[in-house]
């Protein structure tokens with residue numbers, strides 16, 4: 047069985063230089079009041095405080111491609127489809143976004159070309175730039191040999207994925223047959239976590255904020271009719287779709303019972319969410335348990351799930367541990383949830399090979 051990891055991140059050196067040059071989120075630095083903590087990666091909106099939220103340790107596993115290959119070797123991963131980690135280029139000034147995107151995408155393409163077939167990539171879009179520049183980068187990426195789509199956050203051009211200004215970008219992605227890897231970053235407003243949130247480290251924002259952000263973003267995209275206007279647009283949704291597979295029935299029921307939508311806010315000929323889940327949506331298998339994985343398979347089908355690790359995030363707390371539980375939890379979930387060998391092989395690698403046109 048070959049194993050392909052579709053959810054695995056890097057911060058290329060050019061991006062690390064940008065992070066090291068900054069003092070506002072996102073940034074990398076050490077803190078004089080806590081020198082033992084070493085360099086910290088501070089990227090999440092609410093983690094810029096001297097509490098347990100102040101980022102996470104960052105070492106070469108985030109930017110050195112040799113570390114990525116060693117990680118793949120240690121975990122039996124044949125091919126990785128790498129992507130820039132959040133928050134991508136969302137925060138760049140419009141004037142420099144396109145040039146930076148080109149430099150980072152070219153850097154990633156070169157690394158993949160030098161990897162002897164081990165690495166492919168999702169490119170990064172300059173989403174703070176004018177839409178026509180984003181469209182130009184979509185077209186350019188589609189011609190790079192190792193690029194297999196684009197990674198994108200939930201905010202789109204700044205107003206979310208139901209923003210009409212995104213239409214030319216959806217059109218370009220559909221025309222160039224580029225898969226969108228939709229990934230969360232912003233979570234939920236920290237007020238929802240309550241006054242004791244500091245006591246819980248990153249748990250609430252990563253286990254709940256991320257998947258709910260994804261669910262809301264995808265539901266807004268769906269409700270605004272994007273999949274009716276772009277029926278061949280394909281989205282790989284991170285973390286097994288957030289909670290979309292579990293909540294799709296409730297979303298459909300709320301649509302069916304909404305008087306405002308009935309009056310004309312939504313097309314009568316719209317495709318329903320179950321159809322979109324089976325025709326336009328792929329889900330990664332980064333859900334860490336067979337219960338969630340079974341819901342994802344029930345919603346989209348075993349032919350639409352793809353194994354992932356989220357490396358280099360979620361390393362073992364004991365740095366001496368050679369095998370990462372965040373990886374084995376996902377592979378054990380596939381073994382536990384899926385009866386047929388062909389389906390297990392499909393999720394672990396064959397689906398990614400087919401959908402992303404990978405060798406093997």
Ligand code: 5CU
Nearest residue numbers: 089090132252356359360
């Ligand atoms: O641990 C985290 O903050 C993250 C993150 O920011 N992005 C991601 O993909 N996984 C975990």
